[in-house]
Amino acid sequence: MKISEAAAQSGLSIDTIRFYERAGLLPRVERGQDGHRVFSPRDLRWLRMFERLRATHMPLKVIQTYVELSRNPDSNEERRAILEAHRLELDHQQAQINACRALLDEKIRHYDSLTTDHNGRMQKTIQRPNHPQTADHQ
Amino acid sequence: MKISEAAAQSGLSIDTIRFYERAGLLPRVERGQDGHRVFSPRDLRWLRMFERLRATHMPLKVIQTYVELSRNPDSNEERRAILEAHRLELDHQQAQINACRALLDEKIRHYDSLTTDHNGRMQKTIQRPNHPQTADHQ
DNA sequence: TAGAGGGGTGGAGTTACTCAAGGTCAAGTC
DNA sequence: GACTTGACCTTGAGTAACTCCACCCCTCTA
Numbered sequence: 001m002k003i004s005e006a007a008a009q010s011g012l013s014i015d016t017i018r019f020y021e022r023a024g025l026l027p028r029v030e031r032g033q034d035g036h037r038v039f040s041p042r043d044l045r046w047l048r049m050f051e052r053l054r055a056t057h058m059p060l061k062v063i064q065t066y067v068e069l070s071r072n073p074d075s076n077e078e079r080r081a082i083l084e085a086h087r088l089e090l091d092h093q094q095a096q097i098n099a100c101r102a103l104l105d106e107k108i109r110h111y112d113s114l115t116t117d118h119n120g121r122m123q124k125t126i127q128r129p130n131h132p133q134t135a136d137h138q
Numbered sequence: 139m140k141i142s143e144a145a146a147q148s149g150l151s152i153d154t155i156r157f158y159e160r161a162g163l164l165p166r167v168e169r170g171q172d173g174h175r176v177f178s179p180r181d182l183r184w185l186r187m188f189e190r191l192r193a194t195h196m197p198l199k200v201i202q203t204y205v206e207l208s209r210n211p212d213s214n215e216e217r218r219a220i221l222e223a224h225r226l227e228l229d230h231q232q233a234q235i236n237a238c239r240a241l242l243d244e245k246i247r248h249y250d251s252l253t254t255d256h257n258g259r260m261q262k263t264i265q266r267p268n269h270p271q272t273a274d275h276q
Numbered sequence: 277t278a279g280a281g282g283g284g285t286g287g288a289g290t291t292a293c294t295c296a297a298g299g300t301c302a303a304g305t306c
Numbered sequence: 307g308a309c310t311t312g313a314c315c316t317t318g319a320g321t322a323a324c325t326c327c328a329c330c331c332c333t334c335t336a
Contacts, residue, residue, distance in 0.1 A: 004313075014314090015294060023292090034301065036314055049276055052241050055234040060292070070276055080249040087242045090235050096193040097228050097235075103190050104225045111218040138187055138208055141283075153325060156284090161323090172332070174283055198323070 006039040010047035020050060023060060025067055056093065058086050107138075144177040148185035158188060161198060163205055194231060196224050245276075 007014045020026050021037075026046055030038040039047075046067070053063055066082050069075040145152045158164050159175070164184055168176040177185075184205070191201055204220050207213035 002314080013294080016292085018315090019293065034314080036301095046276060049241065052234075052238045054292085056238040076249050076252055080246060083242050083246050083249075087239065087246070090239050090242070093231070093235055096190075097231055100190045100194040101225065101228050103187065104221050104228070108218060108221050108225070111214050111221075114214055138184060151325080152283090154323085157324065172283080192323085 001039040001041075001044065003037050003039070006037075006044055006047060009044055011051045012047055017047060020047075020060075023064070025050060025060065025064055027067075053086065056086070056090060058089075062086075139177040139179075139182065141175050141177070144175075144182055144185060147182055149189045150185055155185065158185075158198075161202070163188060163198065163202055165205075191224070194224070194228060196227070200224075 001009075003014050003017060006012075007017055010017070012020075017026075021029055026043060029043060030040065032038050050063060054060075062082060066079055069079050069082075139147075141152050141155060144150075145155055148155070150158075155164075159167055164181060167181060168178065170176050188201060192198075200220060204217055207217050207220075
């Protein structure tokens with residue numbers, strides 16, 4: 001499998017895959033006799049995993065640690081711990097999203113209230129009273 | 139309000155606040171006669187908003203655009219559109235988190251299955267059979 | 277008066293990409 | 307057979323958003 005396919009199937013960009021290889025996340029990728037990378041199904045499984053972990057902001061260093069650990073079959077505890085820690089991190093991100101969504105909902109409701117009258121019909125806001133609470137609404 | 143308080147109350151670091159000011163997100167922060175920044179309640183509201191938007195990865199440029207728009211009272215549509223777009227982005231992040239959580243749950247279950255027998259008791263894994271499916275589990 | 281604590285500036289360092297320049301090679305076209 | 311095209315290669319520079327550091331100023335307390 002060549003790099004363009006690996007990119008398409010993993011959701012990563014070609015540049016990112018090359019970058020990950022240089023960073024040592026994906027050790028010893030095979031090369032064809034033309035010098036092109038040849039990705040194995042196992043490489044692809046790693047890439048897909050990287051994509052999910054990075055999409056949720058696990059640092060590359062941690063991923064690297066995980067990859068190195070997985071060369072040692074006695075490292076199940078440590079690898080499990082890394083994943084479990086990241087699961088907690090996901091909870092945290094979840095909370096951030098919820099908080100931000102609350103903010104957005106509130107602001108958007110506010111903007112709606114400026115252009116819609118109370119029967120739900122749109123209203124051209126030609127005159128705008130200088131109401132201090134709304135005049136400088138962020 | 140001085141910068142340390144603004145940091146404590148906004149959840150941003152002192153360095154980040156200074157960086158945002160330099161970037162033009164927080165224009166004309168007042169200064170005391172000692173040259174120290176003096177943050178108004180309005181500044182703090184902005185900082186809190188920045189914190190939430192950044193925690194969910196809205197680019198600084200977009201935030202900057204929003205801030206600039208909010209100096210023009212006729213920009214409600216545009217500002218609303220920015221927030222709405224980010225609300226969609228939150229859905230996307232939500233999906234990423236869910237996908238990653240599924241991955242983590244599966245992997246962690248796998249690790250559990252390696253150290254726990256089927257009655258739920260822990261088992262010291264002294265001998266490890268060379269099972270190809272599990273031996274190279276990522 | 278010495279030192280600690282909090283603020284200021286400018287600039288370098290970090291993370292994780294992302295892009296551009298220039299080079300090789302195989303396949304298809306004239 | 308020359309040529310173009312397209313996919314790949316490497317190297318190195320650029321970017322976003324911080325983060326850290328060195329060094330300076332001021333004020334307050336021991």
